[in-house]
Amino acid sequence: MTKERLYLFDTTLRDGQQTPGIDFSLEEKAAVAAMLDRLGIDYVEGGYPGANPADTEFFQRRRTHRAVFTAFGMTKRAGRSVDNDPGIQALLQADSAAICFVAKSWDYHVRVALGATNEENLQGIRESIAAAKAAGREAMLDCEHFFDGFKANRDYALACAKTALEAGARWIVLCDTNGGTLPDEISEIVKEVTSVVPGEKLGIHAHNDTGNAVANSLAAVDAGVRQIQGTLNGVGERCGNASLTTLIPTLMLKPAYHERFEIGVTREALATLTDVSHAFDEILNRTPDRQAPYVGASAFATKAGIHASAIVKEPETYEHVKPEEIGNRRRMLVSDQAGRSNLLAELARFGLEVDRKDPRLDGLLADIKAREAAGYAYEAADASLELLARRRLGHVPAFFEVEGFRVDVERRYNAVGDLVTVSEAVVKVKVNGERRMSVEEGNGPVNALDRALRKDLGDLSSAIEDLELVDFKVRILNGGTEAVTRVLIESRDGEGNRWFTVGVSPNIIDASFEALLDAVVFKLVKTMPEMQAAAE
């Protein structure tokens, strides 16, 4: 049985740009477009030329090779000709292979928001599509508020779709603009629309306002549409658009879909999806969502003692898809309930092959449990766990020794009478038997400590030049008088590696210093394998 082709339309650079807090630079837009092109997306909507200078500049040339580079804009306004509508002209001047027009398909909005007649709106659709076609472009129509419009005035909503079809639109996209429609309604309404517009010319544009953007997209496909609009990691206005990052694996790995459909993404490209998702977060300078379907760091992580041992035995009966298919991996979290098999799996991941009967395992396991009971959260601090294991197994050289440190934070009036706070840290270390003291100021005690610690480690300094502290989380455990402070630190290096370390102490400075120390030592272990080998 031959499969039907499903088309993916990405609007990360247009609807995604509407996300509160997201504001792409030209360079970022170019990077995202290239990323989507490599991934195998069919249409990349680059933005709204004419709406703002950045988008206009972005459309001075085509930004994709395989994907159809698409410009977004409104249909012709009522009361003026296509030639006299600056919006339309900006779209026709933009260097895109396709134009996606948006038009109201809810008669109420035509009247209230546009102050136009229903026929004027249809005329706008007809002439805009025709103008794009005449200019040799692929034309499509986003029907705004289609589902609400359909419920309010079925015939008019359908008339908008039909008009676009007759004018030569390749795609008529049904938009759930406010995101309030539920899967059942989507499928009922789409089925009715297919009696007017053939499914192979219909698209769906879903938002996540009820948490159903993905389900609504799938329901629309089941009901006949053949184009799905969405965004990377589900960014988009309000609660976001349908996440292509979630839909792509479902379409490619779930029998219900891959047996009936094929998309432009290859298996090889699918295996890069986790990286693509994280690279996009890097561009947005966001911490990746650990719980994201398929690509999240926790998507294939198991903490439960009750499952862990069995999963190690036979992962496929516990995982709905293979993590490797999307470039993700299985994670066994060492936690309270964790057992020997968990630990062995983790050690293997660290590249530490240990015999199941190795007596050192008991010591390590006891160690981990005692420390987790004391507040260490190793499931959130891989690097500290790996260091703990390597130390127990004798794989960590004593790179340097910390003799002590001091931190002063003082708030006082400075010479010109302003109240200022100065943080200063002194760290005393021994490297290769040589004593070194460093003093640094920082915008806080931890920052000062971090800088003083890394200021001068002798020969080791070069290895940690590119180390950077990116996040710092503090938690007070079992609040009250015997409160213990847990500090989680996220570090990053030049190659974009990220690792997490943890420190626990009644004293926040001690806890922070412990996590900082682990962050540095972990980096040294990774960049100096030869010293590591020497230690074994």
Place this chain on the structure above:
Amino acid sequence: MTKERLYLFDTTLRDGQQTPGIDFSLEEKAAVAAMLDRLGIDYVEGGYPGANPADTEFFQRRRTHRAVFTAFGMTKRAGRSVDNDPGIQALLQADSAAICFVAKSWDYHVRVALGATNEENLQGIRESIAAAKAAGREAMLDCEHFFDGFKANRDYALACAKTALEAGARWIVLCDTNGGTLPDEISEIVKEVTSVVPGEKLGIHAHNDTGNAVANSLAAVDAGVRQIQGTLNGVGERCGNASLTTLIPTLMLKPAYHERFEIGVTREALATLTDVSHAFDEILNRTPDRQAPYVGASAFATKAGIHASAIVKEPETYEHVKPEEIGNRRRMLVSDQAGRSNLLAELARFGLEVDRKDPRLDGLLADIKAREAAGYAYEAADASLELLARRRLGHVPAFFEVEGFRVDVERRYNAVGDLVTVSEAVVKVKVNGERRMSVEEGNGPVNALDRALRKDLGDLSSAIEDLELVDFKVRILNGGTEAVTRVLIESRDGEGNRWFTVGVSPNIIDASFEALLDAVVFKLVKTMPEMQAAAE
């Protein structure tokens, strides 16, 4: 037409505890249980007594009043009697109104993971349910991997459900344990199950591994189940469970559901949902998801763009539900009309009656917006907000003045050669024109500062004797180089009053001191009304 009752079962404290990075303390579990009880959840699953000491201790007494407090655990193991199964005994000893057993319903797992026979597994279900009933508890069964099990061996999966039903289980919950099932499959399979177990005794437990946890839960309800299991903000193993925070508004506000069903949550409670969601994030020390359906800060936000102006005209035609219904609000990133009336309501809550036209309101409003933009989280720090308002309105006397402080944290070897860390703080204040210096040690810089600050405030000291710092939370905002630290402090006094204060600064010590200062001044304001009056 009378509505059918739908039951909500919350597993935040059990499945949510499996979330990588989440590790509730006893106090946090109690706080979450109380929160869920107030919200109107029907069943609150508190954890797994017997699995770890914390959960066992949590079940030493019932933690909810309205909600059915539920314990989770495995069914009887093969080859031993109920009396000799420590797991079952721990459940029977736990003080819960209901017991939710989990059992394999996939014959493959019975054989491979349990190494038991199908009949032994059924016997475990039968006798475990019976034992719970005999102990006067409400009993229910979570059928693990039910959907995969059903596809592999329909009859056996159904036999598990039927066995529980016949043994007297109130609920048989169909679990999509690995989260891989899609909405269509869910509804097909649930329909078949209803031929064996009546829908009013069926529940659904969905995970978000394909981004369909919410859709799967709704599909199951449409197919007949009457209990939904989920968690606050969708926390849970791997990609999380179905989010009750998303499902509750859909069930109460969407005609397709509220016309057919009713749940235990009142309209008044629904209006607190946004606060509940954020309060839960505070407990987790997580940044709330701005794009979360219904409760996210962006859920009703519109960027100045093609929609904004029209939305101001007629919001209801652009919003799928009213933000106020869930205690959220519209955010127009162009202008914010909500501000003033919100503020007046807050002030009234503090007992500050201010005229709507009072010019000082504009200054205060501007102040609050500027400070919130800088990182102050007033929704989580009432006391600091009240102080800010009282200061602007001239209701706060200058109790004392801080001239400066100094904190030293030093790690060094002590006389007997142990590595110790000593924290010492000096605070210089002026009370009634009189200069006072205090020095104190603490188990950390903040504790030392707190003690030094309160050590000697002259005549004021008596008023703050019973003040106690109970919790301290730190978060780094907009990570990276310009990172700003936000410190939230919870204080308590002898009468059990609790109040929250906030401090923000690039320097964690400055931020902490600001929050400590607010905590002390707030207490003074409350205990010295006469001085306050004098200030007016």
